[in-house]
Amino acid sequence: MDFSEHTLHTQQTEHASKYSLRNLHPGNFAIVMASGILSSGFTTLGQPLLAELFYFFTLCSGCTLLALIVLRLLRHLPAVRQDLLNPRLVFGYFTLVATTDIVGILLHARGHTSLALGCWTMAFVVWCSLLYLAFSVLTFVSHEHNVNIVHGGWLITIVGTQSLVLLGARIAPDLGQWANFMLVEIHMLWGLGLVFYGIFVTLFCYRIFFLTLQPQDVSPLFGVIMGAAAISANAGTSLLQVPAGLPFLREQHAFINGVTMMCWAWATWWLPMLLLFAVWKHVAKRLPLAYEPVLWSFVFPLGMYAVASARLGLAAEFPPLQLIATLMIWIACAVWLAVFAGLVHRLSSLLRA
Numbered sequence: 001m002d003f004s005e006h007t008l009h010t011q012q013t014e015h016a017s018k019y020s021l022r023n024l025h026p027g028n029f030a031i032v033m034a035s036g037i038l039s040s041g042f043t044t045l046g047q048p049l050l051a052e053l054f055y056f057f058t059l060c061s062g063c064t065l066l067a068l069i070v071l072r073l074l075r076h077l078p079a080v081r082q083d084l085l086n087p088r089l090v091f092g093y094f095t096l097v098a099t100t101d102i103v104g105i106l107l108h109a110r111g112h113t114s115l116a117l118g119c120w121t122m123a124f125v126v127w128c129s130l131l132y133l134a135f136s137v138l139t140f141v142s143h144e145h146n147v148n149i150v151h152g153g154w155l156i157t158i159v160g161t162q163s164l165v166l167l168g169a170r171i172a173p174d175l176g177q178w179a180n181f182m183l184v185e186i187h188m189l190w191g192l193g194l195v196f197y198g199i200f201v202t203l204f205c206y207r208i209f210f211l212t213l214q215p216q217d218v219s220p221l222f223g224v225i226m227g228a229a230a231i232s233a234n235a236g237t238s239l240l241q242v243p244a245g246l247p248f249l250r251e252q253h254a255f256i257n258g259v260t261m262m263c264w265a266w267a268t269w270w271l272p273m274l275l276l277f278a279v280w281k282h283v284a285k286r287l288p289l290a291y292e293p294v295l296w297s298f299v300f301p302l303g304m305y306a307v308a309s310a311r312l313g314l315a316a317e318f319p320p321l322q323l324i325a326t327l328m329i330w331i332a333c334a335v336w337l338a339v340f341a342g343l344v345h346r347l348s349s350l351l352r353a
Contacts, residue, residue, distance in 0.1 A: 022075075236256050
């Protein structure tokens with residue numbers, strides 16, 4: 001083997017190692033989130049065939065990734081521990097929470113109430129564990145005492161929190177005498193998600209607007225800032241539509257109405273900004289666009305924005321929002337197909353390597 005062949009072999013080995021089981025990125029679960037929200041969106045907009053296709057893909061990809069994460073725990077526990085103690089990665093594990101809740105929403109829509117309740121319970125336990133672990137890492141372990149470690153992936157915390165609200169609002173009417181307990185819980189979670197969003201988005205905006213931004217800093221995870229606002233709006237409409245048995249909860253509807261519209265407007269404002277970031281990075285600075293797992297974290301916000309727009313249009317009785325939702329769901333589907341093509345190409349490259 002000559003020098004050039006040895007160099008190529010080394011690069012291929014390093015490339016394959018980067019995407020090995022040991023280095024399985026938590027962002028891979030965003031493929032399940034993206035596919036699930038497209039299924040929900042096509043159901044809302046009256047496309048049952050596409051909804052079912054994405055539903056089955058969601059279940060298949062979710063089961064596959066769950067098996068891989070369990071296998072990684074068994075075979076590469078030190079690598080998992082290292083991820084969980086890394087302030088840049090630990091918040092990415094909230095994709096597990098959001099993924100479980102979205103699967104639960106799809107199961108509930110198809111009449112599997114007990115499975116949906118099991119999904120919510122499991123997601124809530126994981127959420128509690130990750131929440132205090134992540135903030136403990138941020139407080140006691142991190143030695144980067146500046147905002148440079150802030151990136152859009154931290155806002156997956158909000159996505160996970162509000163996904164508990166979305167699924168909880170659907171299963172609450174099925175809980176009988178325990179329904180009020182669930183309703184109080186999801187109202188609390190919705191408010192907590194808004195507080196977290198206010199904290200993280202302030203740090204995030206300070207990072208990108210007041211410190212030097214390099215093209216390499218612009219990540220598909222930036223889309224989560226819009227997705228977190230969109231899912232907060234979607235969760236707000238869910239709270240408005242579920243029957244509230246307690247007068248205390250009914251009195252909050254006026255507040256929820258206003259905040260829900262504000263969240264949707266903020267998500268809308270971010271859409272052109274995300275496009276500007278992409279043009280600056282890939283056109284002005286000429287950085288190539290290549291597949292990476294976090295690209296799925298950009299597909300999910302587009303789908304969530306479509307669903308939030310559709311549900312807000314129904315809640316507000318404002319039909320023009322349905323037109324926006326229809327346009328966005330097809331854009332999200334097109335981006336999903338492009339990212340999926342990148343995934344297939346990457347997998348074929350790994351097999352050749």
